[in-house]
Structures are given as C-alpha cells and as structure tokens.
Amino acid sequence: MRATTIHGPGDIRVEQVPDAALQEPTDAVVRVELACVCGSDLWAYRGVSKRRPGQRIGHEFVGEVVDVGSEVTSVRVGDRVIAPFMWSDGTCAYCVAGVHTSCPQGGMWGKRGYDGGQGEAVRVPQADGTLVSVPRGADAKLLPAFLSLSDVMGTGHHAALAAGVVPGSVVAVVGDGAVGLCGVLAAKRLGAERVIALGRHEDRAAVARLFGATDQVAERGEAAIERVKELTGGLGASAVLECVGTGPSWETALGIVRDGGRIGYVGVPHGMPGLPMNDLFDRNVGVGGGVAPTRRYLPELLADVLAGRLDPSPVFDRTVPLDEVADAYRAMEDRTALKVVVKP
Amino acid sequence: MRATTIHGPGDIRVEQVPDAALQEPTDAVVRVELACVCGSDLWAYRGVSKRRPGQRIGHEFVGEVVDVGSEVTSVRVGDRVIAPFMWSDGTCAYCVAGVHTSCPQGGMWGKRGYDGGQGEAVRVPQADGTLVSVPRGADAKLLPAFLSLSDVMGTGHHAALAAGVVPGSVVAVVGDGAVGLCGVLAAKRLGAERVIALGRHEDRAAVARLFGATDQVAERGEAAIERVKELTGGLGASAVLECVGTGPSWETALGIVRDGGRIGYVGVPHGMPGLPMNDLFDRNVGVGGGVAPTRRYLPELLADVLAGRLDPSPVFDRTVPLDEVADAYRAMEDRTALKVVVKP
Numbered sequence: 001m002r003a004t005t006i007h008g009p010g011d012i013r014v015e016q017v018p019d020a021a022l023q024e025p026t027d028a029v030v031r032v033e034l035a036c037v038c039g040s041d042l043w044a045y046r047g048v049s050k051r052r053p054g055q056r057i058g059h060e061f062v063g064e065v066v067d068v069g070s071e072v073t074s075v076r077v078g079d080r081v082i083a084p085f086m087w088s089d090g091t092c093a094y095c096v097a098g099v100h101t102s103c104p105q106g107g108m109w110g111k112r113g114y115d116g117g118q119g120e121a122v123r124v125p126q127a128d129g130t131l132v133s134v135p136r137g138a139d140a141k142l143l144p145a146f147l148s149l150s151d152v153m154g155t156g157h158h159a160a161l162a163a164g165v166v167p168g169s170v171v172a173v174v175g176d177g178a179v180g181l182c183g184v185l186a187a188k189r190l191g192a193e194r195v196i197a198l199g200r201h202e203d204r205a206a207v208a209r210l211f212g213a214t215d216q217v218a219e220r221g222e223a224a225i226e227r228v229k230e231l232t233g234g235l236g237a238s239a240v241l242e243c244v245g246t247g248p249s250w251e252t253a254l255g256i257v258r259d260g261g262r263i264g265y266v267g268v269p270h271g272m273p274g275l276p277m278n279d280l281f282d283r284n285v286g287v288g289g290g291v292a293p294t295r296r297y298l299p300e301l302l303a304d305v306l307a308g309r310l311d312p313s314p315v316f317d318r319t320v321p322l323d324e325v326a327d328a329y330r331a332m333e334d335r336t337a338l339k340v341v342v343k344p
Numbered sequence: 345m346r347a348t349t350i351h352g353p354g355d356i357r358v359e360q361v362p363d364a365a366l367q368e369p370t371d372a373v374v375r376v377e378l379a380c381v382c383g384s385d386l387w388a389y390r391g392v393s394k395r396r397p398g399q400r401i402g403h404e405f406v407g408e409v410v411d412v413g414s415e416v417t418s419v420r421v422g423d424r425v426i427a428p429f430m431w432s433d434g435t436c437a438y439c440v441a442g443v444h445t446s447c448p449q450g451g452m453w454g455k456r457g458y459d460g461g462q463g464e465a466v467r468v469p470q471a472d473g474t475l476v477s478v479p480r481g482a483d484a485k486l487l488p489a490f491l492s493l494s495d496v497m498g499t500g501h502h503a504a505l506a507a508g509v510v511p512g513s514v515v516a517v518v519g520d521g522a523v524g525l526c527g528v529l530a531a532k533r534l535g536a537e538r539v540i541a542l543g544r545h546e547d548r549a550a551v552a553r554l555f556g557a558t559d560q561v562a563e564r565g566e567a568a569i570e571r572v573k574e575l576t577g578g579l580g581a582s583a584v585l586e587c588v589g590t591g592p593s594w595e596t597a598l599g600i601v602r603d604g605g606r607i608g609y610v611g612v613p614h615g616m617p618g619l620p621m622n623d624l625f626d627r628n629v630g631v632g633g634g635v636a637p638t639r640r641y642l643p644e645l646l647a648d649v650l651a652g653r654l655d656p657s658p659v660f661d662r663t664v665p666l667d668e669v670a671d672a673y674r675a676m677e678d679r680t681a682l683k684v685v686v687k688p
Contacts, residue, residue, distance in 0.1 A: 099604030260443030269625055274618025281613050281634040284443055288630025
C-alpha cells in the first residue's frame, strides 16, 4: 500500500510500504477514507520534532473497517469508524477516568513500528478501546466533520473544559489555527457569553465568526493584551484557551487572563519560558490542559454532529489526493491553507 | 497601644505605636482578642521577605469592634468579628467573583501605613467588605476556631478546591504545617475518600489523623513519591494540595500527582524551579490556587464551626501573651510549636 513518510525537514514523500495487517487479536485494519495534516505535524516537518528518516506520519483519519482480530467485539468489517489521534485500551484506570492519552497500552499513530494516518490503510491496535463507529446510513457529506473529531475539535473542546468554560463565561482564544478555531466553536457550544478570537488572518477570522466569535482582535503582543483588556472592562477573560504553545502565545495568554481565571492549554509546548509562578499565585490564575483525550469526547461530539448541532468542517479549506500530500504540508507551512484533507 | 514590629531577621519586638483610629468613613477599629503567627510570617522573620525596620506584622485576628466610621453598616460596636488576612471592598468585580485577594481597594495587614494583626487593636479599612460578625452569644471557647478562619483553614480549603477535591477523591497533602493540616481537614470535609498526609513530625501526624488523614507518609523526596505510588496502585493522587511552596515540595507534588489530576497550591512560592510544562502537558496535570480569598469562604466555614461540624483549633498548640510574641516566632521557626496564638 502507499503511505506518507517523512525523511527530514521539509521532505515529505508517498512511498510503497507493507500492507496494514492484523498482528494482534485486538487489532483492526481500517481502510482510510479521509486523513488530514495537523499543525503538530508541522513541528516534525520543520525538523523541530525529530523523526527517523522514512518514519510514518499523520494521526487523524476516518475510514472503513476491513479486517478485525479475533478478540475485537465493538466494531465489525464494513463499519465506518473515527480514530482518535491516539489509541488506547478503554479499560485501564486512566481510560476509565477519561485520560485515555495516558493509557499504558496506548500510543500515537506513526510512532516507530506503527502505521500513520496519512496512508491507504492503518493497523489499529486496541480496536475496541480506540475506534468509534458511525451509525450506518449517516450522511457521507459529514465525513470531514467526523474527521475533525479525530483531533482538532476534540482538542478545542479539551482546551475549553480545561479553561473552565461554563455558561456565561468571557472567553479568549489565543491561536487562529484549526485547534484555536475549534476552541471558539467549543466555547460557544459550552455556553460562553463572549468569545474573543485573537488572530491576524482575515480568512481565519471569518471562520471564527462563523463559529461564534463575538469579538476579534487582530493585534499581537502587548497591543493584543491592551485590546482584550479594553473589551473586558479592564479585567481580561475568565477563561483563556492557549492553542499555540510558544513563548509569545503564552505571554499573551498570561496577559489577558483575569485574576481568578484559568488558562486551558493544548498547544504542544515548544520553547516556552517558565511560568511566572509568583504572578500566578498572587492572581489566582490556574493552568490546565495538555494532550487532549479526544477518545473521551468522541461519543458526545459525534452525537452533536449527527444531530446537526455541530459542524467543525469549515476548518478544512483544501483537499488533496494522497500523491500530493507534500503540497498539503507546504501549503499549511506557508499559511496558504488552514487545514488540508488528504484523500487516499 | 502596643503592637508587634519586625526590625530585621529574627528581630521581633513589641513596641508602643499610635493607637488604632478611624481614618476613613469606611473604617472600623477592632480590639484584638486573639491573633497568631503564620508560617508566612516566618519568611519575613528569616529575612527572605523584606520588611522595613519597625514595620508591623501579623495578619490573622479576631476581636471586638470598638469604633466604626460613618459609612459602615454591616458591623456595629460590640460585635465580635473575624478578619480575613486581607481586606477588600466586597463590591468590586473581583470580590463579587470571589477573588477578594485581587480587590483594587484591598491590602494585607501590616503593609506600610496599616496596622498589623499582632497588636492590641487594628484599624480595618473597608470594614463592610472585610469583617464577618460572629453571632452574639456564640461560645467564647470557639475563638481559636474562629481565628483559624482568618487564614489557615480558609487557605487549606482553597487548596482543596483548587486541586479539585470532590466526594471520592484520592487526595495527598504536601506539607504538615498548619495550612497542610487544614488542607487535610478541608479535603475530608469535601468528601475525599482517602487523604494521604505527608510529613515527618509525629505530633503533626497526630493532628492529621484527628483531621481525617487515612494514610501517612513520613518519607521525603523520592521515597515519599514511591510510597504514595504504592498506596495508590501506582497511579498517584488525583488531587494534590501543595502547602509549602519550595522546590522540594513541588518536586514531591509533581511526582505524586496522577495523570489527569490537579495540584492545588497555596504555599507562597519561594525559590521553586519552573514547572516542567512538557511533562504536565503529556500527563494532563493542572495547576491552580494561589493566595486564598479566605473572605469568600468565611461565611460557609463559620457556619460549620458554629454547628460543631468543623474544628480546626487543634492547629494551635501554644498561647503566649503579646509581650512574648518573639518567643512565638522562635518556637515556630524551631519547629517546637506548630502555630502559636498571641493574646494581647
């Protein structure tokens, strides 16, 4: 079969690899219908996150189950399924507590010895704990929305929960990538009264408005902090979603959070400075979040998608065939695309 | 009147100072019945937190209102009142949101130009927002329990809330000072199933047991982390109360918190290292807390004290007259006393 591999910074290829096949009785094999490129894949693309030359890549996909191991009971051949961006057994203490990302049996697609999502098929370990079936007969037009539940929509939702968004919250979202935009959507869905979206790209701002942003701040740095303060009577936002993970984005988040508020962070930390603990202490600002257990949120968010109450699919603004996956990386790195669907 | 002053590291005196008197129509004057020495006063005593020579000190007291300004409506002369460790106006957006410690009109007893708690009387700014009256006729034997609500009991409660303690939680408390012990009591009161108290002083461990600790860990450092892991099936505690504020205490807290759990911290940060953000991210560990808005919790905790459901007074293990306040500091610094009541 063909799958995407990464050979070094900027070097994305599509290569012939061994066919995905069952190895364990708890495995399933999924033929990928749609995959996509993640902002976090770009850290590898830039060479910041190290990869072995030829390593698989991609961790978001939906597809059709084409084979199941003898112990798999929750999905059947022919099911259309959504894969969260990590697999997990669904039965350990962490999974039961909703922290599937800490499952000792878990792992992330594309890690050494495992298939990545940007390919024709994927061997899925721990299929019962990992995959979520879409009801038969669900509209195929919803496939991109399903795909968003692999990662970005669940991750935005995680940020909103970690930031303590509740009905009436005054929310600010740092980062206008797909996760930040999904954070806007998640905050609105949880009943936020105001959602201030920070970002300087007009096309993304349009998606933020579509997703429910009530205010937009195009300024950066100190000017952005001033603007959010102005918009909130000098107080700042009670819930801040940090969806980038860099030093400047954290400085903004810390600058706009209200005393007594919380920063929910889902941006993978890259070169961020230490947190100013004495300032957080004096201001009673909490910090929470991390790698999102999207498996936990899948049933709830899927129900909303199926009911027509939730549609994160506008985060996808381009689709390429698998052969052109390198263009997808380039477009996202150049910011000429927001998030690109890859169709094997 | 006489009041405690600090002149340098280890130099605590009782001196004649101007009588506490009304300055603003929103002031009250309180004759102090009981005050006490706080673990955080010891940072000044050690010279770590700088003080101007002769500065007042002490921020916990209960007493009788002896004068009120013309605009004060919520307390009357003759009322017995509890003062939280900071004053606040009770009406600003922060106070209304329960973050009284961020009140722009607020401040802490003993700051320049203001009376400290360890003296014969205190001018109380923003009396209506600050003081909480005890019902007339309440048993005077409860005075030490009332005094604990100024700071340590409210602070322990704040740590427990910030750590997300709910019925059934598995809690660990780092620090066996008065705040840590109150954290044990607070966690138990909030319904924790297990409360693991860390500490190596047997007398304090006895108070922890009295307060509801189900397990005790006398080890320190790596050995303490191992022991807590053993006690929790390898998982660690879902809620950790960090009640010290130093590098070693934070290392312990980070080592014993379960993936997906939260650290509620109320130890004033002193020389702690930066948080390991990538580890917190991977493990979904949240961090919250800070300077406790004890004014917020006073009515709820006072009701429990009056009803006989809550008694934090065992944290006080000695009482000295005001003249001997220097001995109180020495005893607490030497760890020969846990927390000392000062009786003017």
